[in-house]
Amino acid sequence: MTSDFFYPQPGGVESHIYQLATKLRDRGHKVIIITHSYQTRHGVRYLTNGLKVYYVPFFVIYRESTFPTVFSFFPIFRNIIIRENIEIVHGHASMSSLCHEAILHARTMGLRTCFTDHSLFGFSDAGSILANKLLKFTLSDVDHVICVSHTCKENTVLRAALDPSMVSVIPNAVVAENFKPDPNAASKTHITIVVISRLFYNKGTDLLVAAIPRICELHPSVHFIIAGSGPKAIDLEQMLEKHMLQDRVSMLGPVRHEEVRDVMVRGHIYLHPSLTEAFGTVLVEAASCGLYVVCTRVGGIPEVLPSHMTVFARPEEDDLVNATSRAIKEIRMGRVRTDKFHEQVKSMYSWTDVAERTERVYEGICRGERVGLMERLKRYYGCGVWAGKLFVLCVVVDYLIWVLLEFLFPRSNIDIARGWPRKATRIGEGSTRRDRSRRREEVLVEEENVRN
């Protein structure tokens, strides 16, 4: 299995990979993660539960994405794959070039591949067109695709021109134990609205900036807690100064994922004004903490939570204010049983369930017959008038590189890594610092198989 972004960088994809890998390990699979090296972290590391992570040195260009070199990753990737006896490569996140390369090379080496898409893309701007073409390239020859929501599936099927039956929908999950409600933490006297999001345009911070003063004006007893950082933080602060709301809106700045729960339980309502969202794990986390959720009806958000936990708004300032007012009223009247949310969410989403469903996908793709080089070339050729030929060229070169590597570094000379002993005592984090470069980007290569 292959995946994309990983710790130490925090984020939804990262925790998805970690949780999924852990649960798959618990189910008896061997899982390793390949990512690009981070500033403080490179080489091989074992996480505390024996999860092995390869931090491969790579040049990072933008937002933790590596520079797409197509072929340069192949030698080390092949080495890792052979060392670890990998059978399935599972890539995560369409913005990671490491993931795309891993899938390409894995197919060249005749492995099974799977891809999980975590994000939504439009079809209009140049960046999306390029990303979609790249996605089409990778997904032309992949065994199965997993999407985190039905909307995401529709999007991916359109973007990569896939057969919809080879796309499964497996949502994200939360570790419900980490998001327990605390009825005593929230203020009894006034209602607190929590906002936790990176402060970017696509997270709807502009809506937030416009809505907060109006909500504060309508409801004099409402307080806000805003956590997160980003380029739009300055707008928020300007708004606070302009409307003198410093004593009612507290900005916490960036918050670590472990602390999110402690922030959430201080509030009654979670406000999520995002403009696009494939799944919105944070909504589930908030509901799990017993917060009433006010969110915009965009992307996959309407699929995530049942209607008694959420108030939906259109992504408009007026409607957001109305929806928040409705939520405040409901909370004041005590009509929402937020205390029951935690148990409900716990029964809805669990990583064990996700791992089980993912495992089923793996079983499915292992059953399919292997595809020859010519068949693969045919698939790539169909990608487009010009792109198809370019893709075919890439695949042929990749194949030749593979043959060359088999000749230069024969399989027999590569040692097989020993697996992490089951139920062993904790050894701690071992790291072999072989890699020099301090770059980030990631791929988690996880392998399933080896049922011991």
Add this chain to the structure above:
Amino acid sequence: MPLHMPAPTPHRLSPPRLTTPTTDITNPAWAQQNPLPIDHRPPRAPSPRPPTNTTTTNASSSSAPRIKKRKPWRKLLWVKQDYPDNWVDPTFLSQLQRNINVHPYDFYSLVADSTVIVQHLSSVVIFVTSFIAMFKERVSPVSVALVSTALTVAGWVVWDMGWEKREKVVRGIREHRRRGNGSGSGGGVNGSGGVSPGVGLGLEMSGRGESGGGGSGGDGGSYFPPCPSPPPSQERGAADGSSGASAPDSPVKKHRTDPLDAGDNTSTSTATTTTTASTTTTADAEADRKSQDEQSYILREQRSRRLKTAKSTLLIYFTLLGLSPILRSLTGSITDDSIWAIATWLFLANTLSFDYGSGVEVKFPASLSTNAAITSSVVLASRLPSEGDLPPNTAHVFSLILTSIQVFGLFPVFRRYLKHVSWGLHVCLTVVLVLGAAGGLGAVVGWGWAVVWVLGVVGGMGGCGWWLIGLQKYKNEIHGPWDPARPVIRRQWE
């Protein structure tokens, strides 16, 4: 639970095309087994066979026995459904929208819009042909300059007559913007009263207009339809007897205090009348003053404007006259071939970068275009035959550059104005220009070329419009719930 396999031979989904409306991707039946057209791809080999039975150990709902009559599938993630993860429901992609933002073009409006381009091309052709005529010494440069100057002066007279109207447009736009901001800021400051300044201003405007039109006040006042110019601060200044030269800052704020001041001064309104009544009466009185004031204001403006125009005309004229010898010899040492190439490229740059879209409110559109054309004429000027070596005769250089300034600097302004004022005149001007260019081509190059030119213009106008409409069928915009939403925000501050 087995993975779902809807079609016996799975296929790749080709992106929806407008040209193939029969393969409607939004058709619910599609997801089941309608064979889809395959764009370039060979059919995909059967996907991996899904497991027929599960080996799940956990007792979650996944291995529930299949019920005969299943509940309908719902597009939700939080509920455990008795469907496989890769289930393709008939509602799949039902929210897909295509080409919602596309508005079909109308052929005749496209042709009408292309007249602007034709006008500019024609004026370039006219200029080039007149240069060739000078170059071949078939026309005297001075006569060309005289003709173009006469036309320019005539155009200026027309343009000057329409100055007030144009000013109104410009000021109206500015006022509109400012009012938008003003009301917005008002809303931000005191919440509920946010809309009132704007509305109040609008009412007052209309009231003023009526009284101005039917009332006693104005010899000239009725001529001007209601407009928020000049800014209220000036009216007030005039009413107080001062010079009326106070700075027009923040008209909205001024305006709010306006009715009170006016009420004090004119004493027509009593303290007992309601606010609305006082507003209307003051508007009446105001209109009187306003019309007189506006009249004098306009006259004053007109005089100073004409003086300014005359001054800058003379300045340009004499500067050009003085520079002519230098300009003549500036590119004299460059070979003919280079000159023709440079001039061609500069005219191309002029045509391509010309601002075809802007209206009358733009003061200096597309400076690159204008500069390219004038540079081109400077370059060309050195090729004109100079009679008599000493002292060098610079009349032709002067004439050519003067003509180019008129054709490329001033004429576009006039064309914009004419289009704004009257569509009929605009069409007439277009026809005249095309025929003039044809005449120039005929006289200088050959009548065959003139015919080709006219046919090319007509064919181009029709053909390009038709082509653009024909290309619309390839338009394929996809919208759906995955698109980032556009936030709707009422701007509260700038």
